[in-house]
Amino acid sequence: MPNDNPLASLGWDDEWRTHFAPFVNSLVPARVVAEHRSRYLVAGDGGERSAVVAGRLRHDDDTTDARPAVGDWVAVDAGPDGVAVIRAVLPRRTAFVRRAAGRAARPQVVAANVDVAAIVAPLSEPPNARWVERFVAVAWESGAVPLVVLTKADLCNDPEDAVAALRPSVPGVDVVAVSASAGTLDPLRAHLVPGRTLVLLGKSGAGKSTLVNALLGHERMATRDVRDDGKGRHTTTHRELVPLDGGALLVDTPGMRELALWGGDGGVEATYADVEALADECRFRDCAHDGEPGCAVADAVAAGTLGTDRLASWRKLRRELAHLARRDDPRAAAEVRARTKVIMRNVTRLYRERGR
Ligand SMILES: Nc1nc2c(ncn2[C@@H]2O[C@H](COP(=O)(O)OP(=O)(O)OP(=O)(O)O)[C@@H](O)[C@H]2O)c(=O)[nH]1
Numbered sequence: 017m018p019n020d021n022p023l024a025s026l027g028w029d030d031e032w033r034t035h036f037a038p039f040v041n042s043l044v045p046a047r048v049v050a051e052h053r054s055r056y057l058v059a060g061d062g063g064e065r066s067a068v069v070a071g072r073l074r075h076d077d078d079t080t081d082a083r084p085a086v087g088d089w090v091a092v093d094a095g096p097d098g099v100a101v102i103r104a105v106l107p108r109r110t111a112f113v114r115r116a117a118g119r120a121a122r123p124q125v126v127a128a129n130v131d132v133a134a135i136v137a138p139l140s141e142p143p144n145a146r147w148v149e150r151f152v153a154v155a156w157e158s159g160a161v162p163l164v165v166l167t168k169a170d171l172c173n174d175p176e177d178a179v180a181a182l183r184p185s186v187p188g189v190d191v192v193a194v195s196a197s198a199g200t201l202d203p204l205r206a207h208l209v210p211g212r213t214l215v216l217l218g219k220s221g222a223g224k225s226t227l228v229n230a231l232l233g234h235e236r237m238a239t240r241d242v243r244d245d246g247k248g249r250h251t252t253t254h255r256e257l258v259p260l261d262g263g264a265l266l267v268d269t270p271g272m273r274e275l276a277l278w279g280g281d282g283g284v285e286a287t288y289a290d291v292e293a294l295a296d297e298c299r300f301r302d303c304a305h306d307g308e309p310g311c312a313v314a315d316a317v318a319a320g321t322l323g324t325d326r327l328a329s330w331r332k333l334r335r336e337l338a339h340l341a342r343r344d345d346p347r348a349a350a351e352v353r354a355r356t357k358v359i360m361r362n363v364t365r366l367y368r369e370r371g372r
């Protein structure tokens with residue numbers, strides 16, 4: 017990592033400078049690189065330090081999780097030494113949000129300001145398309161561009177076949193097979209762009225941490241934690257942002273078995289673009305695809321071009337979204353519309369790049 021400009025090597029650019037302008041006289045910018053309960057590790061011009069959140073946090077957006085998350089750019093009160101205080105979270109470019117565990121419906125930001133959301137699944141077993149679809153939908157919804165990374169290709173007889181089998185489930189999304197053991201990581205490296213942030217998401221044991229180490233070229237210090245005196249310590253931590261030599265940034269996350277949707281329908285629309293396009297062609301606008309005449313969805317199933325399991329998971333995610341939407345919050349709705357615009361822009365860009 018080039019040391020002459022620590023902020024730039026963390027992804028700082030003109031847009032962040034603009035967002036930071038209101039704080040420039042009293043606070044310093046930093047990026048959240050690790051999170052441990054209410055303690056954070058932030059990195060900036062002065063290197064890494066421990067940080068806590070101020071009692072009153074400035075955040076313009078109260079419909080999503082307002083607390084800082086790994087990847088966030090924050091304005092901190094650095095003080096001469098000791099623990100820094102996070103006074104504000106800069107507006108997020110993207111946010112991978114899931115519904116937090118627990119009874120109350122509450123959003124939780126898994127990673128913020130991510131450019132590429134990599135869904136990681138091992139080829140030691142046949143990838144579960146339904147599981148991948150759900151993660152890809154949330155990835156689109158986050159505002160990032162999804163990517164599917166199939167790991168442990170060395171444990172699979174025909175990785176290319178596995179890639180080809182998964183592609184129709186995630187139209188428009190790049191699917192790559194890699195092996196950390198065999199050192200075949202180039203298909204993933206192609207997505208590592210200087211200044212861009214890529215998050216690795218997937219179940220425990222999928223090989224995420226192994227990928228981080230392989231891309232770093234050395235074993236990362238076990239993990240980073242935060243101590244009250246502000247100095248780093250090496251024990252287990254959860255989410256973590258790691259700058260790579262080439263200038264890209266990786267976010268490793270703990271294994272995630274389940275993923276409950278949070279947010280609008282743009283992500284589902286993008287993931288099931290084929291099914292959505294069929295549904296648009298049904299004779300009745302409000303077709304439930306349940307035996308109505310002139311149903312293009314039923315026709316596609318009959319013709320064998322749409323699998324019943326793919327249709328079933330689309331319905332399931334749609335139902336989940338409808339359930340969330342019943343909370344009926346105008347601010348949340350406005351946010352969802354804005355988010356959908358970003359998603360559609362990403363989809364269009366991806367298709368355009370693909371078409372070249
Ligand atoms: N054969 C083979 N094994 C691998 C490969 N990559 C990772 N593994 C093994 O898979 C196991 C799990 O890898 P991790 O990197 O710890 O998985 P993880 O996704 O980080 O898991 P969590 O941190 O629990 O979320 C380890 O025993 C690795 O050695 C690979 O390319 N090939």
Ligand SMILES: [Zn+2]
Pocket residue numbers: 295298299303304305306308310311312313314
């Ligand atoms: Zn229909």
